[in-house]
Amino acid sequence: MTDNVDTDRYDRNIRVFGSDGQQALVDTHVAVAGVGGLGSLEAIGSLRNGAKALTLIDPDVVEEHNLPRLFGAYDDEVGRAKVEVVQEHLQRIDPDATIHTVQRRVEDAADALHDADLILGGLDRISSRIWLNTYAIDHDTAYIDAGVHIATADDDTGGVETMEGYVQRIVPGQTACFDCHDRGDREQARIERMTDAQRETALEQGYIDDTALAPEPAVNPLNGVTAFKALDVAVKHVTGYEEPADWIRFETTGNTLTAAATQPTPDCPACGDPDPDKLDRDTSWLS
């Protein structure tokens, strides 16, 4: 018998995860960073799995072009904060759950992450993912990063060249982090961080081009598979019923999936110690 688990509601779960596993799911405070096509599903899945405390973080409001992928959002909710729309959907699923909402970028919401036991990422901005990786390392908090990438033909014919999803489990000190294998595109992150004025200047001066600012293609089948792969990793991580993969990559175009265990890279700039022999420490030119 579990302490505060509704055994009727979670009967089928308990048959898989066991009572202790379900208790762990109930007791885990999950923060979802980025409540869009990935994050809305991660939040819904986490709640339906039993989480009683969630924190939703996203600065954006619902736009019409979000509706094909934003689960829990309806046509008449365009213009409302994504976190509030998804919160209301979650409260209908479980009125007893505590759902915190933070309508800010995750970089400005560190305080809202302090109570989280597990962070699920559904972020499209590379700069936010690099930041969250650093937060997770600094605060010794597990972070499961999920992302998608679709490349289409340049000629606007809509031909799909690549359609991939990624899930990475980052457990500081135990697994590789986002930076261990240089996943972050620093140039893209730099562009994302620019103010509107800086971006305008950079465009005028030719340091960046329009393609760097164009929206990425996105479709809900890819988001769905990726979000639920992230949830699968999260459930294994929390319950321990099976060892989760640390790294998953799949291509929907070829239906291939790769999974791997990872280890921290010793000289990782985020989670490791730099190799002093490689670092630029020469000040002989400075006088």
Add this chain to the structure above:
Amino acid sequence: MGFELTDSIRDVLARIHAKIGGVRVDENAGTVWLDGYPFPDGWNADESTILFDLPDTYRSEPPTGVYIPDDLQYKGGYPMFVHEKSSAGPRGYNELCIHSRDLGEHWDPRRHTLITVTRMIDKSLRHPTTGYPWQHRD
């Protein structure tokens, strides 16, 4: 959150400090000042301050901004790489565009440090018309 002042960053700052004698750090604000930095001939000061804005994610990512006081001029004017009255940065400072040209694209966090960035700045200060200080050879 602020960047973390790790041992390797302390080591780098200590090496700069040993050369120029003035390094200040505000971890929470993500700011590093190099005071008393020697400016080459042609500038209207022999020494002044260079300011770095560091992201929470430094060293994974390069400085987000590099600045010099806005009263510093080269031969009575501002070279191209000095963004006069840029909206970015603290009041009283002009932004140097070297980071937007080169840092984002070339930053290698396993090798590059604030010494690397300072060397880029130094090349820009010595060769104000240089196009790409990252690649400039003295």
